Amino acid sequence: MTGVFSHLDLTPNRLELARQARAAQGDLIDLTGSNPTTQGLLFPSEVLAAATAAYWQQRCYRPDPRGDAMARAAIVNYYSRRSPPLIITPDDVFLTASTSEAYYLLFSLLSDPGDNLLVPNVTYPLFEYLAALRNLELRSYQLDEEHDWRINARSLRRAADERTRAILIVSPHNPTGAIVDRPLATLNLLGIPVICDEVFAPFTYAAANTPPLAALHPDLPVFTLNGISKLFALPDLKLGWIALNQPARVFAARLELLNDTLLGANALSQFLLPTLFAQGESFMSAMVERVRENLTLALNRFAGHPRIHARAPAGGYYLFPAVSDWDDEEALALFLLERGVFVHPGYFYGDVPGCHVMISALTQPAVFAAGVERLCAALA
Ligand SMILES: Cc1ncc(COP(=O)(O)O)c(C=O)c1O
Incomplete structure (x- = not known):
């Protein structure tokens, strides 16, 4: 076969x-x-029911390849309230069906079959399946258990080669919980685009907060991923997003075409998003x-x-x-x-x-x- x-x-x-x-x-x-x-x-069903009722009253499908403008504005506002704030514009946000779909779009955007991506040696198992869809190689870098699962910079440098197209970082990390809380000199040295998955951002324990990696690395192209599966416990409503920091904007036009190719984010969930942020706290x-x-x-x-x-x-x-x-x-x-x-x-x-x-x-x-x-x- x-x-x-x-x-x-x-x-x-x-x-x-x-x-x-x-x-x-x-x-x-x-x-x-x-x-x-x-x-x-x-998630409180009465909040969802009221917001959904409003959707049916004004329903009209006008897809935007980056996603609904109000939903993107709500995401921009969310990042402006993070610590430190991540300042982006609605044009920097792309709505997707899920974080998983967002990964798939970014793998397609950044790499060709045979290229490689750097992933942590311990991580949740989705990456190998997503990488297989694009015939990409995964190379692992080490997380050091004795240093609270911090990224081992030397192993990151060793894993990178001329066909490395992106470095994947999950912060807070699944399953170790490690948070990248300061800039990593090695990332600047390598200059390779970073995909940072922050789906567990509000879930802090020993750390006071989750700083957006894109804000820690304002000179490096960083794609920040998140979605409503973990943030609002709504995995069934299928909505994720990609937020570009300023250096990642060079990829925006092609990413728009890619997102337009699938148009995976459903309109109802996009419509609900501002309410989720406003009333989900x-x-x-x-x-x-x-x-x-x-x-x-x-x-x-x-x-x-x-x-x-x-x-x-x-x-x-x-x-x-x-x-x-x-x-x-x-x-x-x-x-x-x-x-x-x-x-x-x-x-x-x-x-x-x-x-x-x-x-x-x-x-x-x-x-x-x-x-x-x-x-x-x-x-x-
Ligand atoms: C780190 C991480 N990222 C992404 C996802 C999937 O998110 P989504 O439902 O938006 O595809 C999961 C699911 O467990 C996860 O653990």
């Missing part, structure tokens, strides 16, 4: 089969949930608070544990603790599954030394607390 993904074995893996079998027995605690709508985090704060409380609970519980070693993350909504006295992450995940708690093995996120598991602090608090107890007991 030819075509994308034709080389992959698409049958469920051993862990997924075991998870299904264990779930069928009942009483399995899933600590991996990252879909807010299944964790009781629902208290919901967003409650969501951030839930994650913080869960993180604190888990960190306190792990603090005295002989085998589970967790660091307070700068942000994000995951914990990625190391587990000592195990060397096989899949065997560990299967062992925990047998004891009624499902976690992701570290290798789902890349190739990091040691044995890690991923747990999501977005989980409903009572379930999260019970799951953390089970995890601790199983590894005691």
Whole structure:
């Protein structure tokens, strides 16, 4: 068979089969949930209903290749209120169907088949699939666990070559929570465009805030990605965006044509966006608070544990603790599954030394607390 993904074995893996079998027995605690709508985090429906009703009254499809002007103005306003502010104009914003689609557009914009992109050695697994759509090579740079998962500048320099078209940075990072909080001299040295994914921006924990990387690097082309899946817990409404800083503007005309080619962002969600920003603040704060409380609970519980070693993350909504006295992450995940708690093995996120598991602090608090107890007991 030819075509994308034709080389992959698409049958469920051993862990997924075991998870299904264990779930069928009942009483399995899933600590991996990252879909807010299944964790009781629902954006106020009355706000959505009122704004949607207004849409039907004035409905008329006039697509703009960059996206609805009011939605783009709301995004510009959002960045002006970040710390430090990122000053952009509505022309610098492109609305897409999702952050994932935004990546796809940028990969197409910046690279040709055979080129490469630099990605962290541990990260959420979407990049390899998106890169495969464009026949791009992924080269990894290291995040140093002993330095709170900070980007290892030397490995970034080593990974880059003449066919490197972009550096991907996720801040706050999934799953380690690391936040890039200061300019990186290596990025300026390399001068390669940066794609910065900030979908977890409001979710801070040890860090006071998430500075927009584009503001830290005003002389480098930086494409900032975000969307409503995490920001407003609305993954079903499908809306993301790309914000260009000033040096990235040279790409704007071609990006407009690319976005016009798909016109993926739906008009209703674009119409809702100003209302989400205007009325979503208290919901967003409650969501951030839930994650913080869960993180604190888990960190306190792990603090005295002989085998589970967790660091307070700068942000994000995951914990990625190391587990000592195990060397096989899949065997560990299967062992925990047998004891009624499902976690992701570290290798789902890349190739990091040691044995890690991923747990999501977005989980409903009572379930999260019970799951953390089970995890601790199983590894005691
Ligand atoms: C770091 C990161 N970026 C992007 C996404 C996907 O966002 P979207 O729903 O906008 O495609 C996820 C989803 O988990 C994510 O973890």
